[in-house]
Amino acid sequence: MKAIRVGLLGIGTVGGGVWSVLTRNAGEIARRAGRPIAIVAVADRNLERARAVVGEQALADGVRLTEDAFSVVNDPTIDIVVELIGGYTVAKELVLAAIAAGKHVVTANKALLAVHGAEIFAAAQEKGVMVAFEAAVAGGIPIIKALREGLAANRIEWVAGIINGTTNYILTQMDQRGLSFDGALQEAQALGYAEADPTFDIEGIDAAHKATLLASLAFGVPIQFDKAYVEGITRIDARDVAHAEALGYRIKLLGIAKRREQGFELRVHPTLIPKDHLLASVSGAMNAVLVKGDAVGQTLYYGAGAGSEPTASAVIADLVDVTRLHTADPENRVPHLAFQPDQVQDVAALPIAQCRSCYYLRLNVADRPGVLAEIAHVLAKESVSIAALVQKEPIAEQAELVLLTHETEEQAVDAAIAGITALPFVVGSVTKLRVEHLT
Amino acid sequence: MKAIRVGLLGIGTVGGGVWSVLTRNAGEIARRAGRPIAIVAVADRNLERARAVVGEQALADGVRLTEDAFSVVNDPTIDIVVELIGGYTVAKELVLAAIAAGKHVVTANKALLAVHGAEIFAAAQEKGVMVAFEAAVAGGIPIIKALREGLAANRIEWVAGIINGTTNYILTQMDQRGLSFDGALQEAQALGYAEADPTFDIEGIDAAHKATLLASLAFGVPIQFDKAYVEGITRIDARDVAHAEALGYRIKLLGIAKRREQGFELRVHPTLIPKDHLLASVSGAMNAVLVKGDAVGQTLYYGAGAGSEPTASAVIADLVDVTRLHTADPENRVPHLAFQPDQVQDVAALPIAQCRSCYYLRLNVADRPGVLAEIAHVLAKESVSIAALVQKEPIAEQAELVLLTHETEEQAVDAAIAGITALPFVVGSVTKLRVEHLT
Known part of the structure; x- marks a missing residue:
């Protein structure tokens, strides 16, 4: 079957890995994908670096190097554009241009998707193309x-x-x-x-x-x-x-x-x-x-979660996925964000004050009687319940106190911390960390 | 969109889990799959058990219960057959009959696929249907x-x-x-x-x-x-x-x-x-x-790796996959066994004698001088190199000896064991276990 033609934008650490792995495992990958997957054009600001990675043989075989990423995005012979430039600005323009040109996109750019994902996935949906981003989270882990x-x-x-x-x-x-x-x-x-x-x-x-x-x-x-x-x-x-x-x-x-x-x-x-x-x-x-x-x-x-070839592994898995699935009716493809676009529920992320967790608190107190009782009292007032408490041997009449709370809402623990900090025998500020038991 | 109609063969532990999860998470699953996935017929030898799981409401809504699994397989209104009967005999007939009837199949039956997979996948390929088996290995882990x-x-x-x-x-x-x-x-x-x-x-x-x-x-x-x-x-x-x-x-x-x-x-x-x-x-x-x-x-x-709902999780993931992808051109679907059927290489599994591993050996020896030297000599003769050796304090004039070898071919270590067992001071047989460092 005809090769899938890929345009690579950026041939730095990850791009270089994609080139190497795709070249080294070409046979294995074609056995899986049902056809060869070939990078036919590479855009990079540093042509010398790009040339060194790609090699003379590939150039002689017709791989095109260019500083002009838009010429790759608009190349009518290219099926999939791989965006490995990073950042929010040029990368965004290129991804949107690729989608507009009817190309499928594979990207490792979490920053771009976390900030402009809604716009990008909507454009892809509209145009009936796939945007795959396995490499954007946790490198090679699928x-x-x-x-x-x-x-x-x-x-x-x-x-x-x-x-x-x-x-x-x-x-x-x-x-x-x-x-x-x-x-x-x-x-x-x-x-x-x-x-x-x-x-x-x-x-x-x-x-x-x-x-x-x-x-x-x-x-x-x-x-x-x-x-x-x-x-x-x-x-x-x-x-x-x-x-x-x-x-x-x-x-x-x-x-x-x-x-x-x-x-x-x-x-x-x-x-x-x-x-x-x-x-x-x-x-x-x-x-x-x-x-x-x-x-x-x-x-x-x-x-x-990072590195040249582990990240390349995820980029190429996406290339294989797109190769296998791009002929499917767009309505029946796997949705970009797991749920059908019309089934996304407009639920909001809660402010941290309303999040629930257990907490670790560390503070210094003057070493005198009644200290623990007063701290416990402040916590109880905010309904924060203590799971464990360690008091260290006092040094220079100050004792370090570490305590763990049971699960509570963050605003309760913050109110308790404010109350504790105001106690006359508490020295300096209270260190707060969150504790999760992951059960 | 129209619901995907599923026939369930076997409603025991895993089948019951599939029913429960598919019912409980129906909304969530439809939001992902793009359409409802509904079990419309259940076959089980134990109709009473089946009735208890399915419930009167579902029966009133038209879910069909039967002892005759073949009637489900041949039901023209059914899109996907889920085989959870297990074993090699009836299950094989049912799966092949479902494929012959042009239905996609989801199964958790590792025994069936490990023994008759070649025949089953070939039949599915021929007929252009999918056979999905995520639940066959490691339960809910994808x-x-x-x-x-x-x-x-x-x-x-x-x-x-x-x-x-x-x-x-x-x-x-x-x-x-x-x-x-x-x-x-x-x-x-x-x-x-x-x-x-x-x-x-x-x-x-x-x-x-x-x-x-x-x-x-x-x-x-x-x-x-x-x-x-x-x-x-x-x-x-x-x-x-x-x-x-x-x-x-x-x-x-x-x-x-x-x-x-x-x-x-x-x-x-x-x-x-x-x-x-x-x-x-x-x-x-x-x-x-x-x-x-x-x-x-x-x-x-x-x-x-097992259990009712974890295994059901994998079965239903396959149902969602089939729902999402069954409209794709069969040539461009994900191949059943990862590689395109015409790209499977006829490579054979090696006999254990030719496998390579490190080894743990435990044996009892009479407690007398020169024992270690003679054992080491036998190992050296077979080019088996010792990585670690522990000799326990002798009890009743017998000492227990434990040794770890570096990596070697199994036939070499077996030859060495034969040589060691023949030594006059070795008591009983040699226990052999394999050691893997997984690097």
């Missing part, structure tokens, strides 16, 4: 496919994932080797696990882009990144890592989407999870997503 | 979909899975509580994790059925259950569990499919795996499958 198809029988109750490798690498080093956040970040940068400007990763924004997409796939709700609660790991203290460990927990940056009666929770933040939970064993730059469905119970998906 | 679609970019190197919950439950109890095999089996039976006749599970046959299917999906080779090497867990001694633990390993019944230059390995047997490996943490009746792809690296899929 979690989009699992949520969209494999778990389609279930009412999804929640999704919780370690979906940013950089922060998991940093937290793992803090936990296993007692490093400070700054020390672990510097090491991650030296090893290439963190970028020179790590803001997107360490502030939780990248994880929030991904959690936003997972929430839409799980619940059939609109994409609403602007409503996500986002808290990064920059304020995690080595003391909190050690206290968590002693209490039987490990701190992970989780992306959480949880169904609630009044809406759904969409939040990214450092989270204490039980040490003996499978998710707590996910270390280094690895990713894992845990999904709770009402019929299947918990299922977990684990693997490399 | 591992078939992951291998067939999600990892389609990869040359799969190997698959290793805990794919039988009964044996994993028994081995977990032996490991965590020091139970004997018989004690753990009795408990598993009392708790419903093992059947009254547990042969299929504890002898590894069920796992071998599943591993056979995984191998075909991973490598694009014919289904060849008859060539699988199958060894159950009945001879696992509590001593071996304890020795393994002390050496840093845990014993799991693994189904393994591994690509080799001369063919592929297809084997099910108790296996020592490193305690700190994620797969070693899979306890109780849970399942997990680890897949190594050349591009993506290792990915893991974890969840409930």
Whole structure:
């Protein structure tokens, strides 16, 4: 059968991986897809780099290199455009132009979809083309496919994932080797696990882009990144890592989407999870997503969440999917966001104040009698119930107090913290972290 | 849109789960599938049981109950037949009759597919209908979909899975509580994790059925259950569990499919795996499958491998898949076994003698000088190299010896065992288990 003709926009780390894997496994992939999948044009700002990856033989065989990505998007001989440029601006124009030109699109761009997904998927629907984005969440792990198809029988109750490798690498080093956040970040940068400007990763924004997409796939709700609660790991203290460990927990940056009666929770933040939970064993730059469905119970998906070939694996799986399915009647294709577009329910993400969790609180108090009773009193007033409490030996007449609460609404715990902070014997501020048992 | 009409054959544990979940989540499922999916006929030998599950309201609404499964298969108003009868005989006739009648089939029957899959898939291909079987391997975990679609970019190197919950439950109890095999089996039976006749599970046959299917999906080779090497867990001694633990390993019944230059390995047997490996943490009746792809690296899929609703989750995911995709041109559908039927390569499973593994050997020797040297000599003669050796304090002038080998071909280790057994100071037979590091 005739080859599927692919135009590749961007041949950096992931694009280079796509080129390599598609070339190396051409035979295996064609055996699966029913026809060859061939990259016939590559657009990149750096033609020298592109030329080095593609190689002279492929160029002699007719692969076209260009700096002009729009010429690829508008090339009438191309069936699928792969967008690996990243960012919101040019990438958006290119994806919309590709759709307008009637081409199917494969992208790894979570930022673009989390912010402009509604517009992009609507355009694709209108035009009858597919937009596939397995590589946008958790790299090579086929979690989009699992949520969209494999778990389609279930009412999804929640999704919780370690979906940013950089922060998991940093937290793992803090936990296993007692490093400070700054020390672990510097090491991650030296090893290439963190970028020179790590803001997107360490502030939780990248994880929030991904959690936003997972929430839409799980619940059939609109994409609403602007409503996500986002808290990064920059304020995690080595003391909190050690206290968590002693209490039987490990701190992970989780992306959480949880169904609630009044809406759904969409939040990214450092989270204490039980040490003996499978998710707590996910270390280094690895990713894992845990999904709770009402019929299947918990299922977990684990693997490399980033990197050249793992991400390329997901991009190419999408190419095979599009190749296999693009001839189907658009009405009967798998919907982009798992639910039929006219069946998306206009349910809103809840503000963080209305989210429910257990909490870890750490504070310093003057070492004198009656302190615990007064703190317990403030918590009780807000109906926050204490699950565990550890008081450390006082140093210089100050004692460090760590307590875990049972599940409560965030605004209750915030009110209690305000009350506790106002107590005369409390020194400095109260550190608050969330605790999830994932059952 | 018009409902998809389903005929259900067998409404026992899994069939009852399919009925419940499809009823309970009807809205959610229709929002995904684009149309309602309705069971319109149920065949079961036990009409009373069927009536109790289905309920009077559904019967009043027109759901048909019958003892005659063939009347469902031949009902011209039915689009998809779900086969949950099990076994090789009637189930095979029914599935082939459904295909002949132009119906799509969803089945959870691994035994049927592992033994008669070639014939069934060929008939479906000929007739242009889909046969979906996500529920046949690892219950609710969408591992078939992951291998067939999600990892389609990869040359799969190997698959290793805990794919039988009964044996994993028994081995977990032996490991965590020091139970004997018989004690753990009795408990598993009392708790419903093992059947009254547990042969299929504890002898590894069920796992071998599943591993056979995984191998075909991973490598694009014919289904060849008859060539699988199958060894159950009945001879696992509590001593071996304890020795393994002390050496840093845990014993799991693994189904393994591994690509080799001369063919592929297809084997099910108790296996020592490193305690700190994620797969070693899979306890109780849970399942997990680890897949190594050349591009993506290792990915893991974890969840409930059996039970009413987890298995129903997979059956219904297949119903949604068929609903979404059955209008596609059959040539462009996802192939049943991941590879296009004309692209299946006639590669054979290797005999166990040619498989490669590391080994655990346990033996008793008379406590006298020179014993270790002579054993080491026999191993060296067969080029089997020793990775670790533990000699226990002698009791009654006999010492127990445990050794781990580096990777070698099974026939070499078997020759060495024959040589060792013939040594005059070796008492009784040599216990052999395989060790996999899963890297």
